[in-house]
Ligand SMILES: Nc1ncnc2c1ncn2[C@@H]1O[C@H](COP(=O)(O)OP(=O)(O)OP(=O)(O)O)[C@@H](O)[C@H]1O
């Protein structure tokens with residue numbers, strides 16, 4: 304579903320992704336973790352072309368992002384993304400947030416889009432918030448709306464960049480539950496997170512990055528049980544001691 | 546002190562009519578110039594924040610060029626320098642239809658357009674970049690993301706500085722008297738010439754400007770409340786003159 308082939312990326316002189324090779328198959332849930340600044344966000348932002356790469360190749364759903372005919376907007380209808388800061392449109396109601404892209408990009412009729420939006424709000428557990436403005440929701444509710452907004456485009460892949468890092472502890476679980484359901488429904492997911500409980504329970508694979516490189520990858524039980532590299536051991540030591 | 550106040554000069558003879566005509570012309574030139582300035586400003590201000598470099602340069606060039614030449618020079622330029630370059634029929638038409646008015650509109654429009662552009666740019670730049678990224682990552686094109694999300698939010702955020710800039714435009718419309726537009730300041734000068742009562746005439750002009758600007762400021766702050774984004778507090782900004 305997603306394939307990185309020898310991908311390199313620089314920000315100016317800063318080499319942020321170094322020879323990345325990674326494959327994510329359909330239905331797979333991959334958790335990406337690693338220290339701050341290791342390039343996790345950059346890695347997943349390359350998948351929906353929020354960042355461009357300088358060498359190598361990325362193939363998403365059979366299409367190379369280097370193809371001259373490649374259209375980023377088209378790609379992004381198939382790849383949903385959820386950010387750390389929820390980024391809801393503050394001047395629109397929850398319902399409008401969710402129906403905007405389906406009506407404007409896919410040309411769905413307003414009634415149809417609203418029906419889809421209400422189903423999604425049901426699914427993320429806040430059916431009664433359709434008419435509310437984002438500012439009047441809690442962080443956990445906002446993030447669930449953001450997930451619903453991404454799902455409204457019926458994407459094949461969902462990217463999450465630290466979706467629970469900005470949340471108060473008591474709201475983290477309500478978001479993780481929605482993500483877990485999504486994983487169980489067979490969504491292909493790449494999740495940057497430090498929620499190791501979620502990684503253990505839900506991920507098929509864990510990818511550990513440091514300084515722009517993939518240092519280690521494996522099944523959660525292997526990675527958490529017996530990390531191979533000293534850097535991963537050190538990282539897990541820090542995280543788990545909290 | 547030997548000055549004899551005579552406020553009745555303001556309603557004797559034609560003074561009242563002149564003031565009224567002046568006010569109407571001030572409003573006319575300001576409104577038309579405002580539409581030009583606002584359109585140019587919103588558009589070029591938005592373009593200055595996009596990632597397409599040639600477009601951004603073009604918009605920056607417009608802003609720097611028009612903002613850094615004194616308004617008075619623009620008035621003279623559009624009134625004295627440009628019309629002779631136009632085809633004769635157009636020149637004839639212009640001079641039959643108040644060339645000074647249209648020169649004033651263009652001068653005020655492009656000058657304040659450049660200043661509105663700055664207001665718009667900083668409004669857009671105060672919106673977190675990730676909001677734009679979230680919009681395009683749902684498949685919206687850059688143009689759609691600007692039209693549906695970035696510009697509507699920015700327009701609400703810029704109401705206070707844009708109001709300031711609009712009031713500056715009204716006040717600057719008085720510069721159009723130098724090319725013969727019979728606006729409010731022009732008319733107060735005329736009353737002064739006819740009655741030799743400078744203090745009374747200018748006081749009347751001053752008060753009319755004051756009432757006009759206060760009325761607009763009040764309306765705009767109502768508008769700001771009416772369109773406020775829930776949960777978003779817009780900081781009140783004060784502009785420089
Ligand atoms: N737009 C940018 N311009 C320049 N440098 C950038 C940019 N975005 C990220 N970087 C740098 O690239 C490196 C990798 O950043 P990235 O955001 O991918 O790390 P991360 O692993 O997601 O870290 P964090 O856990 O803090 O989110 C960092 O050194 C960062 O400072």
Ligand SMILES: [Mg+2]
Nearest residue numbers: 343344345464
């Ligand atoms: Mg990050």
